[in-house]
Amino acid sequence: MASPDPQRLSLNTATVRKQWNLAQAIEGCARHGIRGISPWRDQVKELGLNQAKKMIQNQGLAVTGLCRGGFFTAQHWLDDNRRAIEEAHELQAQCLVLVVGGLSEGSKDLPAARERVTDSISRLLPEARKARVPLAIEPLHPMQAADRACVNTLEQALDICESLGDGIGVAVDVYHVWWDPKLEAQIRRAGAGRILAYHISDWRVPTRDTLNDRAMMGDGVIDLRLIRSWVEAAGYAGFHEVEIFSELDWWKRDPDEVLRTCKERHLRSS
Amino acid sequence: MASPDPQRLSLNTATVRKQWNLAQAIEGCARHGIRGISPWRDQVKELGLNQAKKMIQNQGLAVTGLCRGGFFTAQHWLDDNRRAIEEAHELQAQCLVLVVGGLSEGSKDLPAARERVTDSISRLLPEARKARVPLAIEPLHPMQAADRACVNTLEQALDICESLGDGIGVAVDVYHVWWDPKLEAQIRRAGAGRILAYHISDWRVPTRDTLNDRAMMGDGVIDLRLIRSWVEAAGYAGFHEVEIFSELDWWKRDPDEVLRTCKERHLRSS
Numbered sequence: 001m002a003s004p005d006p007q008r009l010s011l012n013t014a015t016v017r018k019q020w021n022l023a024q025a026i027e028g029c030a031r032h033g034i035r036g037i038s039p040w041r042d043q044v045k046e047l048g049l050n051q052a053k054k055m056i057q058n059q060g061l062a063v064t065g066l067c068r069g070g071f072f073t074a075q076h077w078l079d080d081n082r083r084a085i086e087e088a089h090e091l092q093a094q095c096l097v098l099v100v101g102g103l104s105e106g107s108k109d110l111p112a113a114r115e116r117v118t119d120s121i122s123r124l125l126p127e128a129r130k131a132r133v134p135l136a137i138e139p140l141h142p143m144q145a146a147d148r149a150c151v152n153t154l155e156q157a158l159d160i161c162e163s164l165g166d167g168i169g170v171a172v173d174v175y176h177v178w179w180d181p182k183l184e185a186q187i188r189r190a191g192a193g194r195i196l197a198y199h200i201s202d203w204r205v206p207t208r209d210t211l212n213d214r215a216m217m218g219d220g221v222i223d224l225r226l227i228r229s230w231v232e233a234a235g236y237a238g239f240h241e242v243e244i245f246s247e248l249d250w251w252k253r254d255p256d257e258v259l260r261t262c263k264e265r266h267l268r269s270s
Numbered sequence: 271m272a273s274p275d276p277q278r279l280s281l282n283t284a285t286v287r288k289q290w291n292l293a294q295a296i297e298g299c300a301r302h303g304i305r306g307i308s309p310w311r312d313q314v315k316e317l318g319l320n321q322a323k324k325m326i327q328n329q330g331l332a333v334t335g336l337c338r339g340g341f342f343t344a345q346h347w348l349d350d351n352r353r354a355i356e357e358a359h360e361l362q363a364q365c366l367v368l369v370v371g372g373l374s375e376g377s378k379d380l381p382a383a384r385e386r387v388t389d390s391i392s393r394l395l396p397e398a399r400k401a402r403v404p405l406a407i408e409p410l411h412p413m414q415a416a417d418r419a420c421v422n423t424l425e426q427a428l429d430i431c432e433s434l435g436d437g438i439g440v441a442v443d444v445y446h447v448w449w450d451p452k453l454e455a456q457i458r459r460a461g462a463g464r465i466l467a468y469h470i471s472d473w474r475v476p477t478r479d480t481l482n483d484r485a486m487m488g489d490g491v492i493d494l495r496l497i498r499s500w501v502e503a504a505g506y507a508g509f510h511e512v513e514i515f516s517e518l519d520w521w522k523r524d525p526d527e528v529l530r531t532c533k534e535r536h537l538r539s540s
Contacts, residue, residue: 108493114451143413145449146475146491156451179415181384181426205416210477221416223378 001225004240009266010036010064012199012243013043016258018251022047023055030059032259036239038065038097038197044087053091063093064239065136065171065197070098070149072120073105073113081124088133094238095136095196096128097171102147113150118160121168129167136196137161138171143210153177154186161194172231173199173243175214178222184230192235200224200270201244212247216261218269228270240270271495274510279536280306280334282469282513283313286528288521292317293325300329302529306509308335308367308467314357323361333363334509335406335441335467340368340419342390343375343383351394358403364508365406365466366398367441372417383420388430391438399437406466407431408441411449413480423447424456431464442501443469443513445484448492454500462505470494470540471514482517486531488539498540510540 011034013025020028022043029037037056044052044066056063069084071077088096100117103110121135128135137157140149151157154177157170172195177183187195202220207213217224228240242262244250250258281304283295290298292313299307307326314322314336326333339354341347358366370387373380391405398405407427410419421427424447427440442465447453457465472490477483487494498510512532514520520528 103491108491108496110449110493141413142411142449143477143480146473152449153451179380179412179422181423203416207413207480210413210480221373221378223380226378 001229003267004228004270006263006267007035008238008240009034009263010038010062010239010241011259011262012038012065012067012241013040014067015242015244015250015262016255017043019255022052024255026055026059026061028255028259029061032256032263034259034263036062036064036241038063038067038241038243039091040067041084041087044091049087049090056091062239063091064241065095065097066091066093068097068099069135071101072116073101073103077120078123082127085124085128085131085133089131093133095134095169095171097136097138097197099138099140100149100151102145102150110145110150117151118163121160122164125164125167134196135168136171137168138173139176141176153180153182154190155182158186158190158194169194169196171197171199174222174224174227175199175201175203178203178227183227187230187234190234192237195231195234195236195238197241198231198236198238199241199243200266201242209247212245214244214246216244216250217242217265224270240266242266271499273537274498274540276533276537277305278508278510279304279533280308280332280509280511281529281532282308282335282337282511283310284337285512285514285520285532286525287313289525289528292322294525296325296329296331298525298529299331302526302533304529304533306332306334306511308333308337308511308513309361310337311354311357314361319357319360326361332509333361334511335365335367336361336363338367338369339405341371342386343371343373347390348393352397355394355398355401355403359401363403365404365439365441367406367408367467369408369410370419370421372415372420380415380420387421388433391430392434395434395437404466405438406441407438408443409446411446423450423452424460425452428456428460428464439464439466441467441469444492444494444497445469445471445473448473448497453497457500457504460504462507465501465504465506465508467511468501468506468508469511469513470536471512479517482515484514484516486514486520487512487535494540510536512536
């Protein structure tokens with residue numbers, strides 16, 4: 001299978017968040033010829049929304065997503081998600097990524113948590129449509145079901161999308177879904193209409209931490225070319241967003257080295 | 271929902287494997303009035319198969335499973351699994367638990383690993399049927415897909431069972447499947463005919479290790495009563511086998527305290 005188009009590479013700023021603030025990450029993308037960026041809201045706030053928007057536009061970067069809305073178990077979830085939609089609109093983000101939240105504090109009621117997700121998104125969706133901000137449900141790995149997201153498979157996310165209609169889709173992050181025996185079928189089912197983002201990294205063996213031990217593409221066991229072939233066969237022609245949380249490795253390195261490696265591994269191993 | 275029948279409690283010896291050998295675990299079960307046991311093959315070998323059989327029979331314990339066959343990527347998998355079937359037959363185990371293995375060394379080919387599982391079991395199954403040893407595929411948590419088992423959902427395991435016919439079913443371990451949005455439906459689909467074992471423990475938040483950080487029933491977020499109600503509604507009337515790998519907690523405790531706690535939590539929280 002052919003290497004991907006290097007123009008399709010995007011940087012999720014979490015990949016260098018311990019080393020760089022958002023301004024530095026924007027400049028880093030420009031310096032390394034990376035054409036897309038996906039910032040986190042705390043970093044946007046720190047830089048200022050208008051300044052972030054201006055810097056990103058000046059560099060001509062595509063905003064492949066804004067991270068993140070969701071966490072529907074939080075106290076002020078509705079106001080917070082409304083602000084996230086506004087920010088995504090201002091930044092012309094291709095989607096607002098939703099990490100939906102896990103169980104409520106002290107609860108074991110997973111079915112209720114899941115109902116709450118659908119209900120909450122249905123309240124949010126009219127405003128997102130009005131703002132022309134597509135909402136992207138990101139199914140997270142089942143090991144994060146209790147504390148981060150109770151949507152854990154692509155099938156489950158697509159069931160929610162279909163129950164809600166237009167303006168909503170999924171973020172397919174290989175780290176979260178690579179293991180799924182139904183992955184190919186569900187990517188096909190999603191089609192280009194529902195795949196709003198495609199995130200890449202790799203699965204390290206052994207995994208030393210359930211949150212912050214992702215590997216660089218090529219350093220783990222995920223067949224990234226195979227999954228990309230499925231995503232492209234489904235009609236997806238968007239960016240490939242590198243998102244690596246790595247307390248023990250990549251967050252400790254020189255961020256320019258990290259970006260150079262992202263570019264090289266995107267071409268060679270993704 | 272009512273407490274479970276205390277007579278249904280079984281001890282998977284992994285729960286106290288750092289403290290006790292198999293002889294001590296058998297005596298421990300007898301001392302605490304636990305009526306079932308599920309030993310590991312290395313412990314059986316250490317004690318001697320005949321001696322293990324004799325001690326278990328003398329105490330009148332049910333052998334709710336033998337752990338474990340599988341690992342079809344290992345070099346001598348066929349001979350090893352044949353021996354496991356013989357041992358399970360000798361011990362009159364209710365099933366031989368299969369942990370099917372992950373990716374082959376250096377491989378990223380998950381679809382091939384999965385095909386290999388079905389092929390390997392189909393070679394093994396005639397001998398298992400002849401020995402009257404039901405084979406129980408245990409779907410493991412997706413976080414163990416690369417290195418321990420590429421069968422990761424109950425749906426996937428049941429698809430394999432249905433492709434192979436009689437003499438094969440599943441071990442439902444709450445730790446591995448509690449997060450699955452299709453769990454209730456797939457337990458119903460399995461029915462009493464395919465549910466060969468039911469394993470209990472709990473999911474700790476946060477999880478500090480992807481293998482050996484299980485919690486005691488009641489100390490985590492799994493709604494054990496709800497899942498038991500599904501299993502019972504499907505017709506399962508067998509044992510509830512406690513299996514807790516716990517490097518940082520239960521493996522460090524006095525094993526009699528562990529067994530007392532298993533009994534109490536089985537009644538109160540399972």
